[in-house]
Amino acid sequence: MPYRDTWAVCTNCGTQFVFTVEEQRRLDKQGFDLTPPTLCPDCMRLHEMTPGPxxxxxxxxxxxxxxxxxxxxxxxxxxxxxxxxxxxxxxxxxxxxxxxxxxxxxxxxxxxxxxxxxxxxx
Ligand SMILES: [Zn+2]
Incomplete structure (x- = not known):
């Protein structure tokens, strides 16, 4: 599957960020799906420390x-x-x-x- 840098907007803080080719390659390799993230990297890190699931x-x-x-x-x-x-x-x-x-x-x-x-x- 070809990877492409994709713009995304954080649904939490509104920051525009790039869902990079490197990131997509890592996610694919580690077994995650390649749905563009709805949270920027900072918000994602904070979100992942919440109880979840x-x-x-x-x-x-x-x-x-x-x-x-x-x-x-x-x-x-x-x-x-x-x-x-x-x-x-x-x-x-x-x-x-x-x-x-x-x-x-x-x-x-x-x-x-x-x-x-x-x-x-x-
Ligand atoms: Zn954010």
């Missing part, structure tokens, strides 16, 4: 260690512990699996909870 992609999850990381749409990564997995979640979660999650503030920073696998890796 949000969608992301599992970077990796190690059932032995009992934790892993989710890549958020902005590219930031968020920690999750196995206790944050929704009941009935599979023991193994493949890299690249799409998940829905909520964000909870903890003493050690934000953490993903209620992590639900939506689909396996591509």
């Amino acid at each position: 949000h969608e992301g992609v599992v970077k990796w999850y190690d059932p032995e260690k009992g934790y892993g990381f989710i890549i958020q749409r902005s590219g930031n990564e968020i920690f999750f512990h196995k206790s944050g997995l929704a009941p009935g979640s599979p023991r193994q979660i493949p890299d690249g699996a799409r998940v829905r999650y909520r964000v909870q503030a903890t003493g050690r920073g934000p953490q993903a909870v209620d992590v639900t696998v939506i689909s396996g890796s591509r």
Whole structure:
């Protein structure tokens, strides 16, 4: 699929910004859809720290260690512990699996909870 720099307008702050080719390439590689964002990068980062729910992609999850990381749409990564997995979640979660999650503030920073696998890796 050809990528093209696309202008977009933030629905939160009204800022005009470019949805860049680099960004589209990264999203595609990480398994996100290429729908133009409705939030500028700054608002997106703030939005991703709200309770959500949000969608992301599992970077990796190690059932032995009992934790892993989710890549958020902005590219930031968020920690999750196995206790944050929704009941009935599979023991193994493949890299690249799409998940829905909520964000909870903890003493050690934000953490993903209620992590639900939506689909396996591509
Ligand atoms: Zn904005």
